[in-house]
Amino acid sequence: MFKQLPNDQLEMVDILLNGEKIQVPLGTNVAAMTLSQGQRYTRTTSLSGSKRAPFCMMGVCYECLMVIDGIANQRSCVTYVKQGMQIETQQGVGSLPEGAHHE
């Protein structure tokens, strides 16, 4: 669906996307990074379980919610990639990782 044009000016960082270790440019917003990795959706709804993907990319539609560093319901379009970040597709309201508690 999407691809990211090469940009030599950016430093690359390691992140985990759904458990897979990948290298991505530092500072890219998480939604753009996720789409350019070939992921077609970022969450499922808590009501019907239907798949949803980023829609507005400017922080107003709340469709791009993901689990970022263990915290659910983060708008991935206004969150920026950092070294070691753990990003996961959100299922419904977003279950918590084992041993974690709601922040």
Added chain:
Amino acid sequence: MNDHYQLLIIGGGPAGLAAATTASGQGISCALLDEQPAPGGQIYRSIESVPDTRAQTLGTEYLRGKTLAAAFRESDVEYYPETRVWSLNNGREIGITHKSQSKIITADQILVASGAIERPMPFSGWTLPGVMQAGAGQILFKAAGVIPSDGVVLAGSGPLLLLLAWQYLQLGVDIKVILDVTPLSNHLFALPKLPRALLAHHYLTKGLVYQRDLSRAGVKTKIGASNLQAAGDDLLKSVNYRHLGREHTIETDLLLTHFGVIPHIWLTQSAGCKHQWDNSQQCWRPRHDEWGNTSIEGILVAGDGAGINGARSAEHAGRIAGLQALFELGILTESERNKQAKNDQKWMKADRHIRPFLEAYFAIPQSMLATTDNETIICRCEEITAGQIREAVETGHGGSNDVKYITRCGMGACQGRQCANSVAHIVADAGGEAVSESSHYRGRPPVAPLTLKQLASLTKENRQ
């Protein structure tokens, strides 16, 4: 960050940046709060960090943001990026979250420069992954250099659709088809506004150049397309539409739609500023005078958040509102304010000659604004359909807020940002009244996400 400022500016787009630069060097305490990590707003997003090749594609209009951002960086205004404003009230108290710490701060003058959002336009299948707003496509490119990899269908109505198509053309993106849903009757309605639009003919010329380049490159445009539908089981597979009386289907994994932009009014709404329906722009906007004053003393608006007039006008309006704030703070006399505002008032008026034509030409048809397809989801968050909204109206729930209480539409994570206008249109249509007589959801704080921990982090001193 102080607990109190003489002037607080919310939003780092053209209006906010221009206002901040105007307020600089005047010896007042002034801060600008913005959700993004860098200045520019959506229109000049990533303007400071964009690589040269990308900037070239985005063009000279985009590069104008560089000057604005640089002037702002040189100002003495305190800058708080990645700051969420989740509350504003008529006592000029602002609830914010900055670096996970929440705070309530106050100001004598507050300028809300919240900008625009893309008009959410429900149609069958618009919630499928693969359907996005055209502005989202442009932000992906501006902010991250991300472009469609397997072709794209562009659909809707408005100048942004054409601009994005032209930019994608420069980038070698396969544009499968452009579905222009602008009704042909709009051309007639817009014609009387053309002479005034010719006063701002550079906008028209640009549009014609884009059209010429696209058609030379062989990009197909279906003018007067209708019955737009996105189809697929759980992901977008194809787009259906009607053109010249025939039904068509085109396979695609990406559909970008555009139906104009509307002011982002959640903050001014929750503060209690009076709003009015703008028939020409087909949206609500905060009432304001020529200086940006809203119905609440000390709260000003400028830029697209005050009514849609585009980036250049936003810059002028931002400067004018900045001068007004300085006048209210006693820094400028009335005659100094008037004198310094003259050029901006003149240029703003000239820039806006194009608007009535654009608004008439790209007016969205009533049949799309108030869909009669009862299966279409209107509230994306709570998954409420047009049929459920019409049923609520038929059983005696005659306003947007009544429909909200009975169906939960507008109560999800986006707080109604994606459905407020559509619900108002459908409620008006079902009740047989004009949308101008209809109501908008009441906005309530927090208007941006706030965790309990962040709420609890409010210290005693700033909770008072």
